[in-house]
Amino acid sequence: MQGFAQKLPSISEKTANLKKYEGFMPFYWDEDSGKIWLEISSLNQDFLYVSSLPAGLGSNDIGLDRGLLGDEKVVFFNKVGRKIMLIQPNLRYRAITNDANEKRAIEQSFAQSTLWGFTVEAEENGKYLVDATDFLMNDPMGISDRLKDSKQGSYAPDKSRSAMYLARTKNFPLNSEFEVTLTFTGGSDAGNFVKSVTPSSDAITLRVHHSFVQLPDNQYEKRVFDPRSSFNALGYMDYATPVSEPIEKYFIIRHRLKKKDQTAKISEAVKPIVYYLDNGTPEPIRSALMDGTAWWNQAFEAAGYKNAFQVKLLPDDADPMDCRYNVINWVHRSTRGWSYGASVTDPRTGEIIKGHVSLGSLRVRQDYLIAQGLLSPFENGQKLDPEKDPMLKMALARLRQLAAHEVGHTLGLMHNYTASINSRASVMDYPHPSVKLDAKGEVDLSDAYAVGIGEWDKVSIAYGYQDFPKGTDEKVALNKILKDSHDKGLLFLTDQDARSAGSVSPTAHLWDGGKNPIDELENLMKVREKGLKSFGEKTIKTGVPMAFLEDALVPLYNIHRYQIEAVSKLVGSMDYHYAVRGDGQFSTKAVSKETQQKALETALKCLSADFLTLPENIISLIPPRPAGYMSSRELFKKRTGLAFDPLAAAESATDFPLQFLFHPERASRMIEYEARNGGLGLEEMITQVLDKTFKTTKNQGLNRKVQFQTEQIVLTHLMALSTNEAANYQVKAVCGKALKELKAYLEETKKTAKDADYQAHLDYALERMKNPSAAKVAVHKELPPGAPIGCGEED
Template identity: 80%
Template sequence: MRKKALLFYFCLLSFATAFGQKLPGISEKTASFKKYEGYFTFWWDEDAGKIWLQIDKFNQDFLYVSSLPAGLGSNDIGLDRGLLGDEKVVYFNKVGRKILLVQPNQHYRALSSDPNEKKAVDQSFASSTLAGFTAEAEENGKFLVDATDFLLRDVMGAAERIRDMKQGSYSLDKSRSVIYLPRTKNFPLNSELEVSLTFTGGDDAGNFVKSVTPSTEAITLRMHHSFVQLPDNDYKPRVFDPRSSFNTISYYDYSTPVSEPIEKYYITRHRLKKKDPSAKSSEAVKPIIYYLDNGTPEPIRSALLEGATWWNQAYEAAGYKNAFQVKILPDDADPMDIRYNMINWVHRSTRGWSYGASVTDPRTGEIIKGQVTLGSLRVRQDYLIAQGLLSPFENGQKPDPEKDPMLKMALFRLKQLAAHEVGHTLGLMHNYTASINNRASVMDYPSPTVKLNAKGEIDISDAYAYGIGEWDKFSITFGYQDFPAGNDEKAGLNKILQDARSKGLLFLTDQDARPAGGVSPVAHLWDNGKDPVEELKNTLAVRQKALSNFGEKSIREGVPMAFLEDVLVPIFNFHRYQVEAAAKVVGSLDYRYALRGDGQSPTLAVSKEAQQKALDAVLVCLSSETLTLPENIIKLIPPRPAGYSSSRELFRKRTGLAFDPLSAAESAADFPLQFLFHPERASRMIEYEARNGGLGLEEMINQVLEKTWKSTRSSNLNRKVQFIVEQVVLTHLMALSTNDAANYQVKAVAGKTLKDLKVYLEETRKNTKDSDYQAHIDYALDRMKNPSAAKVAVHKELPPGAPIGCDEE
């Protein structure tokens, strides 16, 4: 024990002596290092592979942002090139030789001139100390720390994300991780530091990882750290209005009078000022400039430049001249530099989402950097959809690019996509009601608008809208219009939104459109047309025409015939989004983001007639006539040749390698039933029928049963499709009868209709001598014995649809 005590004493003495010694000068310590002068000056120690950071700003807020400049390439995992981490307001605090990086709590504040009031709030809520450093040199009040360990860490949580996706138990291997000097730079207002990190331990690597890494034993990514000077105090936050379509920041201000709301909401937007605020139209003091990834090829480059530039139309409507500009990123510029708003062209192994993110000042909502990520495979799927619609390869040859209608459609989609994602980085949310207002916003999700012309031929010439939408102009005007001194800004902003409403323009967003049990009858993803039911009828007619044209001429000469399936998938499922929109009219509630006194009706009942019309259209999509593929198509599609892998973009199969038209029908039938039998929708139908005579749940279920189980028997393959659809309906009915997410009356109604169906099937079983039909009924009756075992997940799912995209041509 005495030896241990002496050892501890000498260690403590050595530690105290070391900290008591005078620190060497920074010049002396860094004499042999490479210096990078800038916002936070730092040095590169090549021999040790270290970054030494000079800290000369204490208790001064700045912005710390992490990002991923070189990604994994898997859409499912989501670690994409250009991915932004959270922005954090931080400051350095020095205590002795210890220097801490502290993130104050921006969510709770006291915007008061009383320091004691501010202190009371600061002391009531925790801050976060993100890192600790030890000063190793000092000179004129400046201190030098070894920042290497701080930089060489998994700041983007890559290992955790890979684990969460069940793609492998990876961990950071520091022996294979280094500073990445080519992208480590310094500027007057920002310091940019980058590292190359290697993660090891992939014995349990999943397929997503296997598909994108040369070796699963090691994944090497790059992560970026930005220290950025915060903007000055000249930016004026703009109060959020829920009728606008702007994203928000919020915080609690404890200095607020008791009679006022304590939580404050402000929109996120770029700083933009007119040179002449009193002029109706003026140039900006500093225009908003976006830079397109210089690695983007033609003709995609020109399409993205054009689409992104559409936003200048909206800024012109807000009273600015040439205030929004798009340029190609110069070769000597770094896209991770916080000063550049970027449009990145990102490659993945599979198709996937594009994103519009931003670095925002958490104190005010001011957007400092817009960061757009566009997936490069999206354009190929739009081309594939057009290929399936037109079946254009009559002579087997690829069309002339100058006259290719499929390429034109795909490039128009890219223009719209560029505008859409840039819109997010300008501060805007989605607007999923634009389709009912003549495509009034690029912030909607559009599927191609396709029609049959006077000759009954498919017309894709107006597949996507061109230019910025009317709603977008009002949105940008709300967010960015200057109000000269003496003008009532609140009244002016309210007038902008009232003018938009007077033109019939609406705004509803993700919460209203995305859930399968969604409430709104007008907010949908990927739908078209003012009336979702009429557009469903049009879409089914287009789909039928495309299928009637489908055949060898749907692919080029020399392409394996099995690849017809790739082209067939989006055509067979061409109606999927429109049937979703129609199904969601059933059991819906029309509503607005109304404010007291603004003249809007908060809620409007959807008539029983409108719901019935929608249900009738959806039931057509469950018929064997709609879901049975014609024999001339089925016989053309062989198993995939050796050397070509299968894909999740193809139809799900129960037939091994062979094409499976029955599973394709099963998936397509299951899709609309997910909406009709959703427990939230069913619960609303019970209520709305009681309150205003809306379409009742029992009435809806019985109509589904009349069109399926109780319908006239088909023959041949249609008959087998009919059997499958009926079993899918039974699954959803049984699942609803035991679903605890539904209210009691829903389960009671579903249980009653299930018992009534059982009686009907038992009677039908007695009166038929058709052994095939008897087997079908016997199986259903056997399933009915245990409704709680019904799981809708047992059905084959549709191949991924959203976003409209694919990984193969």
Template identity: 60%
Template structure:
């Protein structure tokens, strides 16, 4: 009886509650006395309870939901940066009884022929996502009121997961220390914005990266932002993606596609831009694209960012637009997270790191609704440091060389243009450096020249303005064709013409791999011929080291800080080394389409491969690897209060500077590319197809240049010994690598056996140092599985040069 009574009372309570919810003016009654924010989705702030009540007057109508991180952690390695965008979701609210569900339909699988039955079949075949469930607080007709507090105060950006994945601690969200951030909780006619200050607690196992940036590891307070955004109208026309054009985009499977056509549909990401007069060669835009530079960026940095970003106007002019692209300063009262603003943000971290360009993109069509650039503030200081190392500018009694600041600001202009390019939809183009720096979408190494007097010249360190590829890419993505023009044919002809002009496009996957095959695509390289440029870079490095000394740091700076300046100069050739390595066992290719006349694949000529190998072997010579005595003697251990950083050379000598560890890391770097299992497999394959330069020949030349070279004396001799041991390490590791091709492991095993005979001869040498080195090598042959190249001292961090390309970053 008691159980029946309780059930009755519960039912009665529910009926009364629903009755109260559905009374006329129930929402007005519920929200009486609360602060109302009118706009896209009206909402109410309850000061007494700290809650936000959301008024939903658009049930079952799709909109965009975007989360972001307006106030970050400040650690590049963890990656929770100020201004970081989260995902973009097409969602809708659906009322089911006393609940309102926030549902995200599946955009990856569609039926686009307008047949409701087919659309329903696809929708029922794949999962959708219910992102949240809200309790109805009041109802007026088709409008409902829900408590959105828990939804908006949750960890939508997955801060807890990001810290955990970085192995920096186990944190949890503390609701008692979290609240809404009202200064940036606003409403507008087409978008509703919420912001919350969230505190994450724990910290018992906080890692060093967290300790570096947090005032207390016990509590980390960041801000997260939520945007509800009205979907754009249906007047936007998607543009088909072409692999030769270099655009990001969207893709989905359309199950209503005829069987004889591709079921996968791909469209580029781009802003909406239309000519007022599509038939005119030059026309103003119906609505220009406008970007805003963060007013927090100081001068002269702000002007450099403005200048670089404005370069894109040149590309839109080349596409036939007048005043269609503009860059201004962000108004002081504007919120950078507001979807109405395309922004270039100035982001601070505790260490140098990546900059990147992201966007809010309509997942249905690929239309970019907001471009969002994040530029790391410490990068300009790294460029300045490189210039200090190259110029040795602090001669007593003379002012600092202004070329350092010019070079650093020139890089900032290029960086601003580069990252903004990503937010226009454009990918990296790593083949641009071989075509007269044809694109800002490459990663540029400073172009440093030597004058006829042998002086270092930084006047052309970075290119200025749009390259020819950039103009072609913008024309492909944004050209507005007149009526009657066959768009597909016109775009195809545009790309064919670009190819005929020698413009190339190769992007990330092909350029980033250390075992990569493309001889003309790499990050941070220069020059039409990689091998020639490596020799030039080595000459610049040699000149910089010859003049390296007291003039590389300011008066009053601790002498130990010379090591900071030395690192990027000693390793100045590192990126060109990787570029040249791709020529060895290289295969040239393009993203060719059937019938377009582009190169499909072609082996790199043997003469070019041999030239590249010889240039790489030069980087293993003791005279290149060994630092001179006058530099070594100038660098003491760090003084108290100046802690060592990861930017310095690793050491085996304790606190004192270790020139041999620097040499070891540099030599290991070159060898890691030459012995890469993918490169080794291609060398075997290319020789089987008729090439005279195969894996055997490459290994023989490496052994001749190291183990069989004339033995040097002094520090160069010690450098030679460690290089020889590194070669053995890589040979043994390759012979034991289960991921390497059998033919590669077989050849490595053969060369190990041949080297063993040579080592036995060296073990009988009258020179104790030579004898000891050979005996150690023979000892190591007994335990080949212990040979692990990654155990050797690593190079200090390199990329990004000038400061960790995500949506897109550099």
């Protein structure tokens, strides 16, 4: 006897007693079972799926922050029998053509991804009802993997401790929003980062958000990416491209913005770009963030718009994860961490649908602490009037700049690390506070951070958002914007040019300052000297443990750290542009030997014992941290137990610039550049380093011990470079020769050395030189973090 398939109930029957949420994708809430039933009416039609984390873990090191966005995915539903698949097509490989067969060939050549499979439980008039609960309760943010990869424990979602979060589960005409409280259990091997931020490490309860969003219409106009602009790019391969043209296609990522009147020099926008600040942000921080964000309107005005960029306070009834809102979140973590600007972008076109900024709340306290160490302002030990507090003024000035910077990322912009030499021409640089000594020799923070948008930022916005009148040759007009900026001397280089210790650019550096890196290092050395002379009890308020002086001493002692990095990188550097044929820019240019020599001489001043040795009046003031107070990675690393360790402080400050000077890539370039154009040679550099360390007159006391330590650290770097396989053969040959000559010098010096400690120092160096391959630079104490702590970088 032949069986018959059981007829499914209608949707009306199945959902008779359930609460319906009308909107983009209708869904139903079953109070009794705790289930979400999703109504699917559109098959094989693309929409956007985004996951996010509205309630986070609070650990910089793990990175599961409140407001964290997952990857956006173009997806569609495909039905086979009673099964409906959620499928993600592969948009990295396309065929932009009207030929269906050509498109099919591409689709069949590269894999798609099936993200989930649902079972149809009811149907009615071409609509299908599925239980979406298990899908919503899964781990789309990869939380389990993130915890495991960071060695924080083996966790998995526990459905018995998870549930829908109805307060943030809503439906709208163009987007459907779902949120769940998701608990991860396990954790028998929980790591310290998890333990530090959870009440019980065996259960981590977070919230995960899912957004189904209608894709934008096809009226958005893509704009071609140009490497000389500072826009991020959407890239894919178009296999329908003629063989004579590049198969890789690149378009800039940006918001949609059009003038109401294209012919007008200044026009309102058809739809302005509006950003909403987290309403949980306190004053005076709230006002500072509103001010800094609003700076961008200056750039849009320069591009011909009136009031096209706006910033408002997030309404109380708005959900910051809702894709309809561009938001600036004020995020709390256990330690200071990165701020970053992310976005939800249409993967088909590069159109930004949602700008999403996360600002770490503890950064402002670090900026305050930097100013506190520089000024030592508590003459009477009392709290200062907020209206007159110079530290607060500087910290808020930094927040304005930070807000503008991170919002800039969500407008589509990359970092520009050359802005500092162009009078702070971009908020997309990492700015060091501009500190100087006034006419009286006092530390002056009045111009610590620039105010307003930079000249390069105006160029960027003009390139990305200028709405040209009909009939304009857009390619010609865009090229003119970039060429005019080049003619004005405005420069652009970004992360790839600045972050590596071996990076080649002489102008792209993180957190450097000044038009001339060498001059600014000289300035900061004077500022540091003044700050250390003033440092003492008046650096902290009455009633604060004296041990807390170390917190303020760290950023003061290392105030030069980023500037010496910039100066050290001038050695073995090469100037270059992102030039394209016909634009008039040079491709590469040698940095003069004179500039490299001056940079080296200035950097070596920071390796002198006088510079590195802390005075006795500071050392004697700092006791061990009192019981009851947590220790911190923000303090100097120590080899002396609880006691303050001035030698370890000097050790880390010595090791830092040597990481750049003795980097194998830099050393290999120095060999090449000396041969090609007479640049500063590696052998010359090593000789000067040894002359300023091993071959200087020896001092007494702690200063003498710092000298010995510095020499041993230099020896470590020289030996390590001599055996580094990343360096070319000639580098190793030059280092081997230098080691041989140094050995002879030390042996000769030992013959006349009279005191036992110098003899011991020389014996130890000579013993180490017997086995250069054993030299490991990682044995040196590292600097306390200057950059924010954390797992990622989008500061």
